[in-house]
Amino acid sequence: MCELGEKLREARERRGLSLGEAARQLALKAEVLEALEECRFERLPEPALARGYLRRYALLLGLDPGPLLALYPSAPSLPPPAPPRPRRALWPWLLALALLGGLLYAGFLLWPRPPEKVVELPPPPPPEAPSRYTLRVQSDPPGARVYLDGFYLGQTPLETPPLEGGERVLRLERPGYAPLERRILLDRNLSLSLALTPEKPPPQEAAEEAPANKLVLKVEGRSWLRVTRDGERLYEGIPEVGSELVFDLPVEVRSGNPGAVRVILGGKDLGPMGEPGIPVTRRYP
Known part of the structure; x- marks a missing residue:
């Protein structure tokens, strides 16, 4: 290992x-x-x-x-070669094959043959390279996060490097808009333009009425979270997208994808916890 x-x-x-x-x-x-x-x-x-x-x-x-x-290596490592097997004596078999070959060749020379016909064979087709295609994605509005088979590719407008063809799952996520997921068949260079549907805004009274000693974490995308207080673990896991977690202060929060976690402290919206995909730990006294 x-x-x-x-x-x-x-x-x-x-x-x-x-x-x-x-x-x-x-x-x-x-x-x-x-x-x-x-x-x-x-x-x-x-x-x-x-x-x-x-x-x-x-x-x-x-x-x-x-x-x-x-x-992670740039190319997969190859398995080590198998150890060589012990050789057995082959000369008796080789001698028998030589004698049999000589007899067959002599019979071939003595057997009457019909006139030979020259048949030209077409050249073999060149080996097929694996099919790869590019994917272009635009969204209205732009700036949506693009996932292909669960892997984050970037934000719209986006053009990918050549990818293996086949049936794939495309997902777009943007704060304030409903996630859009679609199955696509990547059998050619594909260009998509998708419109996102705004989500119903949450009631403003909920954030404004939050007590000053409360921390609200609004989960707008997939992110691992761990919340602790004085070394005691209050929560750890991947919460459901769209959920809200409320904690009494003080707490320490670590997020694996801070761009998907919106922080509301004492009723004040502080925006995303950090940059997407860059883990960060923040303390809220």
Whole structure:
């Protein structure tokens, strides 16, 4: 097992999670997480998606994805060659084959043959390269986060590098708008223009009436959260998108995706907790 796999496995065991439980929380197959922990990179999809799965797994386990992504190889490692098998004596078989070949060749020379016909064969077709296509996504309004099969690609307007073709799941998320999810067939260079539907704004009275000693975390996208007070763990997990978590002050909050968590302190909207995809820890006294 490589250093990357050991760190992932140790962090998961410290949290008391099985591979199946971690896979259900990430909406991934357990075989993907098992391949990451056992460093079987040849069993993973293309590096762009595999690195995205590694980032999400690290955030779930409370690890910083940066050092782990640095350990991920640029190309999957090949399995070591199998040890050579012991050789057996082949000369009796070779001698018998030589005698049999000589007899067959002599019969071939003595056997009467019809006139030969020359048949020209067409050249073999060139090997087919794997089908890859680009994906262009625009949204109205722009600035929506784009996910493909659960992997974050960027914000609209977006043009991806060539991706493997096939049926994929495209998801757009933007604060204040309903998430948009669609299955697409990537069998050519595809260009999509999608309109987002505004969500019904929450009542303003809820935030204004929040007591001054309360912290409200509004979850606008997928993010792992841990909330503690004086070393005591009050909450840890991935809350449902659209939910609100309320805590008495003081607390310390760590988020794996701060851009998806809006902070309301004492009824005042402080905006997102941080930048998307960059874990951060903040204290609210």
